[in-house]
Amino acid sequence: MIETAFTPLASLAGGVLIGLSATLLMLLLGRVMGATGVVSGLMSPASRPDFAWRAALLAGMVTGPGLLWLLSGDMPAIEVPVSTGALIVGGLIVGIGVTFGSGCTSGHGVCGMARLSPRSIAATLTFMVVTLITVFVIRHVIGT
Amino acid sequence: MKLFATYLVGVVFGLGISLSGMANPAKVLNFFDIAGTWDPSLIFVMGGALITTFVGYKLVFGRSAPVFEPDFNVPSSRRIDTRLIGGSALFGLGWGIAGFCPGGALPALGTGRPEVFVFVAALIAGIALAKFLQSVVAPRLRAAS
Numbered sequence: 001m002i003e004t005a006f007t008p009l010a011s012l013a014g015g016v017l018i019g020l021s022a023t024l025l026m027l028l029l030g031r032v033m034g035a036t037g038v039v040s041g042l043m044s045p046a047s048r049p050d051f052a053w054r055a056a057l058l059a060g061m062v063t064g065p066g067l068l069w070l071l072s073g074d075m076p077a078i079e080v081p082v083s084t085g086a087l088i089v090g091g092l093i094v095g096i097g098v099t100f101g102s103g104c105t106s107g108h109g110v111c112g113m114a115r116l117s118p119r120s121i122a123a124t125l126t127f128m129v130v131t132l133i134t135v136f137v138i139r140h141v142i143g144t
Numbered sequence: 145m146k147l148f149a150t151y152l153v154g155v156v157f158g159l160g161i162s163l164s165g166m167a168n169p170a171k172v173l174n175f176f177d178i179a180g181t182w183d184p185s186l187i188f189v190m191g192g193a194l195i196t197t198f199v200g201y202k203l204v205f206g207r208s209a210p211v212f213e214p215d216f217n218v219p220s221s222r223r224i225d226t227r228l229i230g231g232s233a234l235f236g237l238g239w240g241i242a243g244f245c246p247g248g249a250l251p252a253l254g255t256g257r258p259e260v261f262v263f264v265a266a267l268i269a270g271i272a273l274a275k276f277l278q279s280v281v282a283p284r285l286r287a288a289s
Contacts, residue, residue: 076255081169086242103230126236135173
C-alpha cells in the first residue's frame with residue numbers, strides 16, 4: 001500500500017475542470033462525456049463523423065498530462081500499488097462491466113448524476129459500494 | 145472547427161483528470177480504503193465535477209440545440225434492470241482490483257507509463273468480449289430457447 005497526500009484544492013479544481021468539459025461537450029455536440037462511450041464508440045463507430053469527434057476528444061484527453069506538466073512542471077503522479085496481473089484482470093472486468101452497465105464514473109457518476117437520471121444514480125451507487133467492498137476484501141480480508 | 149473545439153474539450157477533461165488525482169490508482173484505491181490508508185480527496189473531485197456539471201447542464205439545456213448539432217443526444221432510458229446493476233457491480237469489482245477507471249486511464253495514456261497501456265489494452269479486450277457476448281452469443285441463446 002502507498003500512502004497518498006490529501007489534496008482537497010487540486011482535486012476540487014480538477015473536478016471543476018471535469019465538470020466544465022462535460023458542460024462544454026453538451027453545449028457543443030449535445031453529447032454525454034463518458035469515457036466508456038468514447039472507447040466503445042471508437043471500436044465500432046456508427047459513422048465517420050461519429051468516429052471523428054470521439055478521436056478528437058480522446059486526442060485532447062491524452063494531451064492533458066502534458067499540459068499539466070507545462071503549467072506546473074510535474075507530470076500527474078501515477079503510482080500503481082497492484083500487480084500487472086491485477087491490472088489485466090481488473091481491466092478485463094471493467095471493460096465487461098462498463099459495456100453491460102452502459103457507463104462508468106464519468107458517464108454515470110458525473111453526467112448521469114448531474115441530470116438526476118435514476119439509472120445513473122442506481123449504477124453509481126452500485127459501483128461505488130462494490131468498489132468499497134472489493135478494496136476492503138483485497139486489503140483487509142485477503143490482506144495483500 | 146467542430147473537431148478542434150472537441151479536441152479542446154478533451155484537453156480540459158484530461159487536465160482536470162490529471163490535476164484531480166483520478167489518474168493515480170494509489171489515490172483512487174486509498175479513497176475506498178476507509179479502514180486503512182484513507183485519502184478522502186476524491187470526494188472533492190466528484191463534488192466539484194457534479195456541481196459544475198449540474199449547473200452547466202441547466203444552462204445548456206436552456207438552449208434549443210447544441211452549437212454544432214441539430215439535437216441533444218442524451219440517454220433517455222429510465223429502466224433499472226439486471227444488466228445495468230450487474231454491469232455496474234462488475235465495473236466496481238474491476239475498479240477495486242486495478243485502481244484505474246476508464247475516465248482516469250484514457251488521459252493517463254499521455255504520461256506514456258506502461259501500466260496505463262496494460263490496463264487500457266485489457267479494458268479494450270473486455271469491451272470487445274462484452275460486445276461479442278451481446279451481439280453474437282445472446283441472440284443465439286434467445287433463438288435456441
